[in-house]
Amino acid sequence: MTSLTDFIFGPLAYPFMIRGLIAAVIVGVVCAVVGSYMVLRGMAFFGDALAHTVMPGVAVGYLIHGRASGPLFWWGLATAVLASVTIGSLSKRARIKEDTAIGIVFAGMFALGIALISTVQSYTVDLTHFLFGDVLGVAWSDIWLTGGFGMLVIATIVLFYKEFLIVSFDPTLAATQRLPVNVFYYLMLVLIAIAIMVALQTVGVALMLAMMVTPAATAYLLTSRLPSMMLVAALIGAASGVLGLYLSYHAEMASGAAIVLVATLFFVLAFLFAPRRGIVWRHSED
Amino acid sequence: MLRNVLGISMRRLQTLASALLLMAMVGFLSACAAAQPGASALTEDQSETQTQSQTSKLKVVATTTIVGDVVKQIGGDLIELTVLMQPGVDPHSFAFTPQHVVKVGEADLVFMNGVELEAFMDDLLTNAATKAELVSVSQDVKLLRVAEEHDHDAEHEDEHEADHEHEADHEHEHEGETHNEGDGHAHQHGEFDPHVWWNVANVQAWSDTIAQALAKADPANAEQYNEQAARYKAELSALDSWIKERVAELPASERKLVTDHDAFGYLADTYGFELVGTVLPNVNTLSEPSAQELAKLHDTIQEQQIKAIFVGSTVNPALAQRIADDTGIKVITTYTDSLGKPDSDAATYIDFMRSTINTIVDGLR
Amino acid sequence: MDYAKYVSPFSSIQWYTKSLWTSQPEPAPYLTKVLAQRYANYSFGCSFTKGNGMGALDLQDDMDWPMIASVPTTLDPILRVADLQVRYHNGVALGSLAFEIERGERIAIVGPNGAGKSTLLKSIAGLLKPTTGSIQLNCKQDDTRLSIAYVPQRSDVDWSFPVNVSDVVMMGLTGRLGLLRWPRASHRALVARCLERVGMQDFAKRQIGELSGGQQQRVFIARALAQEAELLLMDEPLTGLDIRSQETIFKILDDLKEQGVTVLVSTHDLNQAAERFDRVMLLNKTLLGFGDADSIFTPQRLAAAYGGHLRVIQTGDSVVMLEDGYCGARESETV
Numbered sequence: 005m006t007s008l009t010d011f012i013f014g015p016l017a018y019p020f021m022i023r024g025l026i027a028a029v030i031v032g033v034v035c036a037v038v039g040s041y042m043v044l045r046g047m048a049f050f051g052d053a054l055a056h057t058v059m060p061g062v063a064v065g066y067l068i069h070g071r072a073s074g075p076l077f078w079w080g081l082a083t084a085v086l087a088s089v090t091i092g093s094l095s096k097r098a099r100i101k102e103d104t105a106i107g108i109v110f111a112g113m114f115a116l117g118i119a120l121i122s123t124v125q126s127y128t129v130d131l132t133h134f135l136f137g138d139v140l141g142v143a144w145s146d147i148w149l150t151g152g153f154g155m156l157v158i159a160t161i162v163l164f165y166k167e168f169l170i171v172s173f174d175p176t177l178a179a180t181q182r183l184p185v186n187v188f189y190y191l192m193l194v195l196i197a198i199a200i201m202v203a204l205q206t207v208g209v210a211l212m213l214a215m216m217v218t219p220a221a222t223a224y225l226l227t228s229r230l231p232s233m234m235l236v237a238a239l240i241g242a243a244s245g246v247l248g249l250y251l252s253y254h255a256e257m258a259s260g261a262a263i264v265l266v267a268t269l270f271f272v273l274a275f276l277f278a279p280r281r282g283i284v285w286r287h288s289e290d
Numbered sequence: 291m292l293r294n295v296l297g298i299s300m301r302r303l304q305t306l307a308s309a310l311l312l313m314a315m316v317g318f319l320s321a322c323a324a325a326q327p328g329a330s331a332l333t334e335d336q337s338e339t340q341t342q343s344q345t346s347k348l349k350v351v352a353t354t355t356i357v358g359d360v361v362k363q364i365g366g367d368l369i370e371l372t373v374l375m376q377p378g379v380d381p382h383s384f385a386f387t388p389q390h391v392v393k394v395g396e397a398d399l400v401f402m403n404g405v406e407l408e409a410f411m412d413d414l415l416t417n418a419a420t421k422a423e424l425v426s427v428s429q430d431v432k433l434l435r436v437a438e439e440h441d442h443d444a445e446h447e448d449e450h451e452a453d454h455e456h457e458a459d460h461e462h463e464h465e466g467e468t469h470n471e472g473d474g475h476a477h478q479h480g481e482f483d484p485h486v487w488w489n490v491a492n493v494q495a496w497s498d499t500i501a502q503a504l505a506k507a508d509p510a511n512a513e514q515y516n517e518q519a520a521r522y523k524a525e526l527s528a529l530d531s532w533i534k535e536r537v538a539e540l541p542a543s544e545r546k547l548v549t550d551h552d553a554f555g556y557l558a559d560t561y562g563f564e565l566v567g568t569v570l571p572n573v574n575t576l577s578e579p580s581a582q583e584l585a586k587l588h589d590t591i592q593e594q595q596i597k598a599i600f601v602g603s604t605v606n607p608a609l610a611q612r613i614a615d616d617t618g619i620k621v622i623t624t625y626t627d628s629l630g631k632p633d634s635d636a637a638t639y640i641d642f643m644r645s646t647i648n649t650i651v652d653g654l655r
Numbered sequence: 656m657d658y659a660k661y662v663s664p665f666s667s668i669q670w671y672t673k674s675l676w677t678s679q680p681e682p683a684p685y686l687t688k689v690l691a692q693r694y695a696n697y698s699f700g701c702s703f704t705k706g707n708g709m710g711a712l713d714l715q716d717d718m719d720w721p722m723i724a725s726v727p728t729t730l731d732p733i734l735r736v737a738d739l740q741v742r743y744h745n746g747v748a749l750g751s752l753a754f755e756i757e758r759g760e761r762i763a764i765v766g767p768n769g770a771g772k773s774t775l776l777k778s779i780a781g782l783l784k785p786t787t788g789s790i791q792l793n794c795k796q797d798d799t800r801l802s803i804a805y806v807p808q809r810s811d812v813d814w815s816f817p818v819n820v821s822d823v824v825m826m827g828l829t830g831r832l833g834l835l836r837w838p839r840a841s842h843r844a845l846v847a848r849c850l851e852r853v854g855m856q857d858f859a860k861r862q863i864g865e866l867s868g869g870q871q872q873r874v875f876i877a878r879a880l881a882q883e884a885e886l887l888l889m890d891e892p893l894t895g896l897d898i899r900s901q902e903t904i905f906k907i908l909d910d911l912k913e914q915g916v917t918v919l920v921s922t923h924d925l926n927q928a929a930e931r932f933d934r935v936m937l938l939n940k941t942l943l944g945f946g947d948a949d950s951i952f953t954p955q956r957l958a959a960a961y962g963g964h965l966r967v968i969q970t971g972d973s974v975v976m977l978e979d980g981y982c983g984a985r986e987s988e989t990v
Binding site: 015018019020021023024060064086089090092093097116120137138140141142143249252253254255256257258259260261262 | 304305307308311315578579580581582583584585588608609611612613615616
């Protein structure tokens, strides 16, 4: 059917669509894999907060370099890594719960960023919106960057899979096996920071967060083992990206919102119909 | 044990890192504050500083740099002028400081652009509890409705003459669609486009309004105000002619404008440009275009052989840059909502207009 | 009286009696049969005490009260604790502990909630660092590396984590595999064997949340087997299990004992502690006794451990001691 061919291949005539699809797939996969750990350890708030803690770093970079987006990325990345390690160390050492530590660091750093900008010019624009991305606006250089870091993150998770598994599931076992628990704890935080920063640069704040959490939560309902959970999450993340962009094209919807809506729809379907865990299933068992 | 060693050094490292981060931030903060002489200070009229305090001078406050410049041209040395915004500031997301409140409180007269450009005005006036009279310089200007984004058939909306009424008896197809008033950064338009300064005739109307208000507040100098207004209006007429000449250098088919967002309504309407498309679908920087809208823009640029996308300084140019790269055209930056710094080529309104027109015309050749 | 039917597997079942001295007292729900028989020949003047402090018990024989009540004959301590103290932000969890444990022993650690049983086990496992003092392992050998397995309290485990039974046992091999190594067929075979030894081979692919309490314990024991642990620490493994499950666990522990694995188990069940374990450690932030049950389960020590939360009931000729958590029970330590 020509209309079906048009439907699928029409958008591909535009280079920005092709780049957008590639970026969405890469970000979807990387975020889903990292997001699996975040979902299991209850770190969704951490992810959101981290996206905002990059503000002062980006602000400093902006003051020094102007609007060139290259250096800003590195400033943001350094800040994200530093912030995540700080939050991790606060919640481990002090009597502060992780939740509280996140709130403190997040609000403080965000305010610092705004203050830095506002002392120089009198508009207190939220730079994260100003500087961070839109999946339709990725350049090929962004894709290389995203792809490179994405591969680094996934390779690390795969290589140290069993260590991360133990540290997440049973830290005492890790201690009895003389595993350096702290090293892997902080390594995971750094990986999360990298994934967040890369996704932020590519697709923006709201989309990044949804890509971290929603596909992983959906996969959690559908699988019972961690490797399959990460795989299913990655597939759902990629599928949400592709379908979302097509939706944006054919239904004239904002691209980021479309992707998030598709991902959420997947979650709702799983929530209702997942075997053994879905609501509908459980009702029919009664 | 290795674990112990790692544990201890990680802790020291974290404490050190946190301390360094804090110190670095504080260091930058103070350095920046020190490096910017009076960063949030207000731009005072230069001629004021050389005199002893002349309490008889009218205290005038202007909101935007553009309004401020026109007021300065007319008021000159006879007034004590303070402009709230610095060059380069986006009027739509401007946030006032306590110093601004004080200045407004002391003022006799406050000039603003009007047409809902200054969203902060109500709050500022409430806080200042001023005795000043508030004058919207655009009160006598013939306003255009906010332009709708054109589809790639490029039907004109704004090709109407300057003496149409601005009420609802426009007989046009794509009429009067108000944009979404998004939150966050926004040109928070009502129904009318506030960027009236792109039509020089409007600024002439401003001059009259300003002269009138100054004369009323300071009758002793009324004559001078009116003289200076007349002189300035003559300069503006010359500017208007000059603009028309420059635009005439472009053949009618070459006057198509693609911009990052919707800022040039009056420019297009008055001087014969055609607004073909925008990158962002409405004037809210939080908005994102859908893939289809971008695709249509892409097609439009190719079909109509657009030469450049014009962007201002308040929107992330990344999207515009991508489309430009994909279609092989340029991205050109222009001044939009604010004058440039005093040492730039857009320090006054007239220079600002010249610079922008030159950039546009040269870019479209 | 047949007390057997009142032997309750549930720890800390609280029971109040209004009248101590009624002629027909209610049989207590929580009975320690052994104690009842042991003290059948004593007559006590008993009284309730509330709050801390020792019970005012008059005993006919004068008890001399060493902390370590008995020492086994073979001297090959697998674990030596000296002057151990563990502090948390809100106070001391454990203070001045000193004891030795021999290889192959099966030790029960008893004490009220908040006594520091979990803290002690976690310190031995290496998860918590002592504030002062030392924990020495494998004292006679030159090599102080000891393979330790810790079986956590069921409430400390995230049962919804997406791992199945095999995955949990395989985790025990992580240390042995080393970094950047993957499990091979031989490792998987080892996991299968460990599951067989605890009788869980049919459940290999079940997600851990789908298991019953006893099955969950057995999975963690299988993990300990995979670790080839020489020292097994179990935090309240029998709590909440029915008798059959408990017996299954004990059978496995007997099996382990034959192989010379040292086992430390914290429990609330004094009866079991007395009957099924070599030595008993009575703990309430400090060491109140360590030795065979006869010497440790004396009214004086028990009162010191359980404080005012111990009720002494005279039922006919015999006396029973009840742990009472109703009034002002201390919160269990959150670790």
